[in-house]
């Protein structure tokens with residue numbers, strides 16, 4: 334039986350960061366796997382976890398409810414039946430509703446394969462002051478479905494954020510477990526806690542407005558095509574992602590300006606520059622940049638925004654800041 338945990342949390346709350354930290358605690362003799370579902374069609378979290386020593390499976394493109402059918406089950410089957418990991422961590426998209434994935438994981442199909450342990454939900458308490466986030470049913474239901482709340486990014490909290498967190502907690506069951514951390518630094522011991530929360534969740538609204546149904550095909554560049562883009566839309570959020578081939582190099586300063594200024598809520602990129610590989614991760618105005626020692630096969634950029642965004646305008650700048 335594979336010990337399995339859902340690691341949920343709204344867009345940019347720190348799910349992947351937490352999973353990286355958990356993977357660093359993996360005992361050497363164990364095999365751990367990670368299943369990531371991203372909202373965007375271009376998977377980037379896979380690249381962020383590539384050097385983490387886990388068996389990795391990405392399901393790009395859409396909210397969990399939309400990919401929860403075949404792609405999700407195929408991914409899960411592959412991991413459980415071929416890789417047979419001791420432990421499986423599942424990161425659903427921050428814009429997804431937890432109901433469908435929980436029903437899938439607790440269905441008879443998987444009863445002989447996995448044990449579903451505690452669900453951990455990442456919470457950036459600053460988001461409690463963002464009316465757009467608080468009004469989002471996925472944000473609320475992810476928290477409602479959790480066994481353990483991980484209040485992450487405590488290094489950024491103001492007194493007001495602490496107050497909002499205390500206020501939110503006062504509306505919750507007194508037995509709800511909460512850990513306050515930064516950089517997702519939780520103990521892997523938490524993964525062994527049992528799942529206790531069996532609260533009946535409302536059906537997540539099904540916003541099937543996906544413009545692109547390229548799914549997994551979007552992961553590769555066919556033939557000699559140098560780049561392509563893929564769009565996704567669900568509810569009030571839309572995403573635009575690009576893959577550029579491995580020969581493409583970007584101008585570092587140009588790219589960082591573009592990443593800082595793009596009028597979007599979330600930006601993730603793993604791009605090649607003259608000096609190597611740059612990893613860029615922006616949530617709101619927080620921008621994190623670091624370098625990767627391994628060169629990825631291609632360049633990947635993913636933007637997510639609330640409301641309408643002029644993707645073509647952003648794309649024309651992006652095309653201009655290529656060095657080759």
Ligand SMILES: Nc1nc2c(ncn2[C@@H]2O[C@H](COP(=O)(O)OP(=O)(O)OP(=O)(O)O)[C@@H](O)[C@H]2O)c(=O)[nH]1
Nearest residue numbers: 343344345346347348349350427486515516614621
């Ligand atoms: N200041 C600060 N930044 C953090 C902390 N934890 C994560 N971050 C940053 O927050 C951003 C988002 O982190 P991720 O781990 O990618 O978040 P995520 O929930 O996986 O994001 P999505 O998969 O896009 O929903 C990254 O730039 C991280 O470096 C923290 O404790 N403090």
Ligand SMILES: [Mg+2]
Nearest residue numbers: 348349378424
């Ligand atoms: Mg992530």
